[in-house]
Amino acid sequence: MKLIEAANYEEMSQKAAEIIIAQVKEKPDAVLGLATGSTMLGTYKQLVEDHRQNGTSYRNVRTVNLDEYIGLSPDHPNSYRYYMNQHLFSHIDIPLSQTYLPNGVSDDVEAECQRYEQLIENLGGIDLQLLGIGRNGHIGFNEPGTSFSTPTHVVELAPSTRQANARFFPSLEDVPHQAITMGIATILKSRHILLLAAGTAKAPIMAKLFEGTVTIDMPASVLHTHPNVTVIADQEALSLVP
Template identity: 50%
Template sequence: MRIYKAKDYADMSRKAANIISAQVIIKPNSVLGLATGSSPIGAYRQLIEWYRKGDVDFRKVTSINLDEYRGLPQSDPQSYSYFMHQYFFDHVNVCPQNIHIPDGMAPDPQEECRRYDTLIQACGGIDLQLLGIGHNGHIGFNEPGEAFEKRTHCVSLSSSTIEANKRFFDNEESVPRQAYTMGMRSIMQAKQILLIVSGEEKAEIVKEAFCGPVTPQVPASALQLHNNVTLVGDQAALSLIPDGGIDE
């Protein structure tokens, strides 16, 4: 595992964007696994800036998003489809037919999960998977549990995840209780994983995930088993990582 310690959120975002842009420059038809939430917004803004300058071209890129709320249409401002268009897709030249996000309005959840797994395989797998980490160690919507979920699945959100996400909705009752998420196998099969994290409130879970045991109670801990993971975090988020505890 490589760790890049950033000064702050802006520096973290630039470092993450550098890694993503390098992937696209080296392989223009890269398959990018993309994430939502507050953590990647700065990286997306930096990528947009470099695109406008002509430094990076997304025309041949395929994007596969990690997750989506169940029950929200793409037009809903709180859907992850809406988020991705607002913060990234509408500002770069990713081809619309190459954008893939779980269908929150699919009538059959099991069929939608099968469709998404088949799609990932048809794309040849993911070249670079971008991730954040939740306060309880979830990645995507892979919540703490008794076993790692391997495939795309429809999950009931934990109370801590609902609490963390309610700031985006009018109230807690408006937060969807279920979501589709890419499974741990698809995530772990990505050729490269980029995890970004910022803020003192994430320091404890970062330490638990990367200095503790591998356990489905902390889903992000599985990343310890991947051979190509880069962790980019600001000083606050990495403050509890002991010196020498992880290869940098």
């Protein structure tokens, strides 16, 4: 696991964007695994800025997102499809037909999970997977206790995760109880994984990550078993790492 330290959120976002841009330049039809949440906003802003100023093209890039809420349609302002369109896809030159997220309103969510897993395989696998980290150590929506061998699956969201995400919804009751997420096995098949963390809220879990113990009680700890992981974290997120 390679650690890149950043002074602050801005610098973390800049460094993350540089790695993504380098990946797209090296392989114009790269498959990018994307994430949502607050951590990624600065990175997407940098990508949009770079696209505008330097013309980096995403015309042949394919993207697969980690997860989507069950029950929210693509045009729901809290769906992850909506987030991706709003913060990235509608500002760069990627055809929307090359951007994929799990379908949260599928009639058959189990079949949807299998379809999504197969889709990633058919695209040739993920070249670069972007990850945030939950305060409980989740990656994607793989909550503590999730087996490391799970493919894309349906999850019940932990109360703490619903609570953490409630800030985006009118009230806690409006936060969906379930989501579809790439599994840990899906994430581990990525050729390069880039985990981002910023802010003091992430300091305790980052300290735990760097303790190095691999356990299903802390999903992100599985990243120690992957040969090509880069972590970019700001000083606040690293403040409790000895």
